[in-house]
Amino acid sequence: MDSLHKVSSQRERAAALIIVLAFVVLVTALAVAYFSRxxxxxPVAHASFNQSKADLLVASAMDNIIGDLRQEITNGSTATTTNGTTIYIPNSAANMIPQRSGNAAGVPNLIRLSVRSDSLSGNPAPxxxxxxxxxxxxxxxxxRFxxxxxxxxxxxxxxxxxxxxxSIPIDAFTNATPDWVFVTNQGATVITSPSNSVMGRYAYAIYDEGSLLDMNVAGYPTGTTAIQSGRKGSIAFADLTALGNYPIPNGSxxxxxxxxxxxxxNYATTQPTNTFPNSNFAANFQSDATRAxxxxxxxxxxASGFLSTNTTTWAVSSNALRTDQSFVNRQELLAFRGSTQFSSNALQYLGTSSRGTNSPSFSPSTPAGSTIDYATLASTSTAVNPNFLxxxxxxxxxxxxxxxxVVGEPLVKTRFPLSRLAWITYKGPSALRTLPPQSPTLPTTDSNYDMWALQWLYGISASYLQAGTAANIKACFGLTFPTGGSAGSPWTYTNPAGTSAASAIMRLDQVAAAAREPDFFELLQAAILSGSLGQNTGGGVTGGNVFxxxxxxxxxxxxxxxxxxIIDQASxxxxxxxxxxxxxxxxxxAYGVKNLPYITQLYPIAGTSPNDSTKWATYLLFQLWNPHQNAGASTSSVRLRVDGAIGIFTGGNGQTWTAGATPQLTATWQSVILNSAYSFSTVAxxxxxxxTNAxxxxxxxxxxxxxxxxxxxx
Structure with missing residues (x-):
């Protein structure tokens, strides 16, 4: 029994030793793995730490650069707070744009560089x-460099x-690259010798992308008519084939x-054929006019000012549903150019972020010699020509x-779309007019020719013309058309909230108090210097050698x-x-002006009446002239119609007209038809x-x- 017990104990000790050795190996492996990891x-942690330090330095540098630009605005402006919003008004025209420094010749987009012995002194730019x-x-x-x-x-x-x-730049820039700005524990500091206090450095160049063509908007395709692109009301109709010395081709x-x-x-909007960037991508523009x-x-x-991408979708295939696209940053634009291979030289004219809300920031300046200080008055609460901001x-x-x-935001937040002028026609709101089909072509004498031309010559869509309702016209123009009015009936200016003919046009401060947007005429009044309006002929109300x-x-x-x-020139x-x-x-x-002859002079001729030799007769002779440069060779279907009254003196020289006296001659729409063979392009x-019918x-x-x-x- 003792012998068996001893044998078992030895075996147990051997097994225990093996187990202990296994644990030692395992622990050793874990320790080695730990220390290896x-x-x-x-180095990864060290690199991450250094990257964090670099990121902090970059963030600080950006704060410095942007802060300097903001300080420049503050130093060169007068701050005015309105409804809790601070508006900075430049003290001079020179302060409306950033000051330039260190600029290389031939680089128009460059605003400034980090440059030694900087000429900027803090007045206003630091x-x-x-x-x-x-x-x-x-x-x-x-x-490193x-x-x-x-x-x-x-x-x-x-x-x-x-x-x-x-991307090798011109020599002028190569010879004037940015200098380093050193950062110490005291911030960005100019140093003249090596210093242990330096924690990092940065250099920068600031460019103006506001003057570049935004490639998220600019450019129109094959199939766009000259009438459509000639409007130039939007950067979308910028002609990229005429881009300086490096046009982007769009031809055979x-x-x-x-x-x-x-x-x-504009992928979903235009639905191009084939696959990008193949050479035949979007080839349907050249054969299908509906895409343009x-x-x-x-x-x-x-209506968004191109600040967001159109969310229209198009199923290019059963497995793909896409919207329109945009360049999120300049790197994407560079990648697109690399795929399509238009000239890289054109990139100096192109950008991706120059869009804006089109919020007007007009503020009048005082013309030389003016007795009215418009610039100062613009900041007053009741200015006719105010600072719009x-x-x-x-x-x-x-x-x-x-x-x-929203309370506090600009009253005039966007530009007034001049396309709305198409809503006003000679027969009332466009929404109430007949919209003729493209075929047959209507003659200019047709009563609906204007609506045909707006659609098929000038590219105004039927849906847009149908938006020209009486309510929309009153809201945007302050105009109403008489119920049942006929061709040529007058519009009445009431302003958007009025119910009868207005006596005056409201100022923008009055419009703001009325809690609405300004109409077309209120914007005109705010923008046109008041001293240039309502001028008499220099001789008083009735003076001078004029009527x-x-x-x-x-x-x-x-x-x-x-x-x-303006309405007539658009119609x-x-x-x-x-x-x-x-x-x-x-x-x-008030009357508009069309491309027609107008009365330029009026001659009175008097003498013995041919009807009765005992009486005196007076004739008025009219002289006409079409002052337009593109006056037609003939005048078609034009009727000269007169209205008003003339008082004729019955005594000798020095007689004055008594206010309220009954005039001797009153015209009530008498008319004469002009000969269509005459254009009156010269005074006649x-x-x-x-x-033809006198x-x-x-x-x-x-x-x-x-x-x-x-x-x-x-």
Whole structure:
């Protein structure tokens, strides 16, 4: 029994030893693995730590650079707080843009560099705090430097080698690359010798992308008509094939680069064929006019200022559903160029982030010699010509586009779309007009020619014309058309909230108090210097060698006339727009101007009446002229119609007209038809040749009609 026990004990001890050795091996392996991992993680952690330090330095550098730009704005402006919002108004025109420093010749986009002995002194722009150590030519102790080619990897600087795709900049920039700004425990500091207090360094160049073409918007495809692209109301109609010395081609030979751009960018809207970036991508632009039409429609109906991508989707296949696309940053634009291979030299003109809200920031300046200090008055609360940024929303309301006007934001948040001018026609709101089909082509004498031309010559969509309702026109223009009005009936200016003819046009501060957006005429009044409006002829209300100019002295009449002329220049019709208002109890009418002859002179001729030798007769001779440069060779279907009254003195010289006296001659829409063979492109009188329906001489004894002038009585 003892022998068996001893044998078992030895075996147990041997097993225990093996187990212990196994644990030792396992622990050793774990220790080795731990120390091995720790050894490998140490450089990673060290690199991460250094990267964090570098990121902090970069963030601090950006804060310094942006802070300097903000300080420049503050130093060069006068701060005004309105409704809790601070507006900075430049003290001079020079302070409206950043000051330049260290600029290389031939680099127009460059604003400033970090440069030694900076000329900027803080009035208003602070200097860059750079030391006399260049980032390119002064190599660091570890052999590092930044080449001029690397400085131009964004291609914003013109290239030296225009025949290659490298980013080597022109020599002027290579010889003036940025200097280093050293950061110590005291911040960015100019140093003159090596210092242990330096924690890092940075160098920078600031470029202006605001003057570049935004490639998220610019460029239109094949199939866009000259009428559509000629509008130039949007950067979308910028002609990329005329881009300086390095145009982006869009022609034969497979080089339809602009079509590829539009096809990629406006993918769901235009539905391009084939696959990007193949040479035949978006080839359907060259054969299917509906693709360009879809692009045009999307542009004129864009209401977001291109600040977001159109969310329209298109199923290119059963497994793919895509929207329009955009370049999120410049790197994506560079990658796109690499795929399509248009000239890299064009990149100096192209950007991706120059879009804005189009919020007007107009503030008048004082013209030389003016007795009115518009610049100072612009900051007052009741200025007719205010600083637009100081006119803010004081009471929330719903804007025309459906968004909510937030208290404190600019009252005029976007530009007024001039495409809305198409809503106003000679027969009332466009929404109530007949919209003719494209075929047949209507003659200019057709009563609906203007609506046909707006659609099929000028590219205004039917849906947009149908949006020209009476309510929308009143909201945007403050105009109403008489119920049941006929061709040529006058519009009435009431303002958007009025119910009858207005006596004046509101200022923007009054509009803000009314909690609404300004209408077309209110914007005109705010932008046109008040001293240039309502001017009489220099001789007083009735003075000088002219007819009485009571109407000419009224600023509201002048603004409405300017607005009517703008409406008429946008309309393809031939009947001038009339706009009525009520300045002081009597309705006045402002008239637009069409490409037609107008009365330039009026001659009175008097003598013995050919009807009765015992009486005196007076004739008024009219002289006409079409002042337009593109006056037609003939005048078609034009009728000269007169309205008003003339008082004729019955006594000798020195007689004055008694206000309120009954005039001797009153015209009530008497008319004469002009001969269509006459254009009146030069000044010419009305006579039996230039008119067709004047009555025979001597005319009725009561007068009041257009007749042939009787031969003088001997």
């Amino acid at each position: 720790a050894t490998s993680d140490r 200097g860059s705090r750079a030391s006399a150590v260049n980032s390119t030519t002064d190599v660091s102790a570890n052999g 930044v080449t001029s080619t690397r400085w131009n990897t964004h291609y914003l600087v013109p290239k030296k080698n225009t025949g290659t795709d490298d 030979g497979g080089a339809y680069q602009v079509d590829k751009l539009v096809g990629w960018r 039409a879809a692009y045009f429609t999307s542009i004129i109906n864009n 100081l006119r803010t929303v004081s009471t929330s309301f719903t804007r025309f586009d459906g968004t909510t006007a 009485p100019d009571v109407h000419m002295s009224n600023t509201t009449h002048h603004i409405l006339t300017i607005g009517a002329c 393809p019709g031939s009947i001038p727009t009339r706009i009525q208002f009520n300045p002081s109890g009597t309705v006045w009418t 009188p009305l006579n039996t040749v230039s008119t 009555g025979p001489a001597p005319g009725p004894a009561t007068g009041g009609t257009f007749v042939v002038l009787a031969a003088p009585v001997p």
